Amino acid sequence: MPVLYVVVVSTRPGRVGPVIANWAVEAAKKHGAFEVELVDLAEIALPMYDEANHPRLRQYEHEHTKAWSALISKADAFVLVTPEYNYGTPPSLVNALDYLATEWAYKPVAFVSYGGVSAGTRSVQMTKQIVTTLKMMPLPEAVNIPFFAQHLSADKTKFEANAIQEQAAIAMLTELRRWTDAMKVLRS
DSSP states (O other): OOEEEEEEOOOSTTOOHHHHHHHHHHHHHHHOSSEEEEEEHHHHOOOSOOOSSOGGGOOOOSHHHHHHHHHHHHOSEEEEEEOOBTTBOOHHHHHHHHTOSTTTTTOEEEEEEEESTTTTHHHHHHHHHHHHHTTOEEEEEEEEEETGGGGBOTTSOOBOOOHHHHHHHHHHHHHHHHHHHHHHHHHO
8 A cells, every 4th residue: 555644844833733634644544545654844853954965866964864765765645734834835844845856756745735814725836836846746636724723623632624624635635546556657
């Protein structure tokens, strides 16, 4: 079964990314098309890009880069759980993407975005430009969560999706599996 990483993008204190990502992990497990793992960029704690050589060479000097490379190499597909910062991609995600090149190639990526009225969609649009340069396939199917605070439990420990978000997750994961299977040929 292909491996799907659900990635918590936000690293700042007080973030809700892990709460929404936990919901995404459960939705993916329920869908049943992937072996699902949660990856949290705050736990990975990559410093600002600090490798001397271009990532396409895979001549990594630092242990944190070698570990990141090994982790990303194991994945077949990604769901990025992302807010938007100042109408764009969070710097933690840009940094994580920039560390590697071939490890990302020919893998599909979907998005669960959250925010206010825009639901984090401006972050997704900006990120799509980056991931296509890394030879990833960003999917149009997504889960967009406007006014996310309305969907949090009173203690803010659980995301309570509505029917539209649940249906969007199913459509996104179904399409993600199609692209995962199709792109496997390109990675071999």
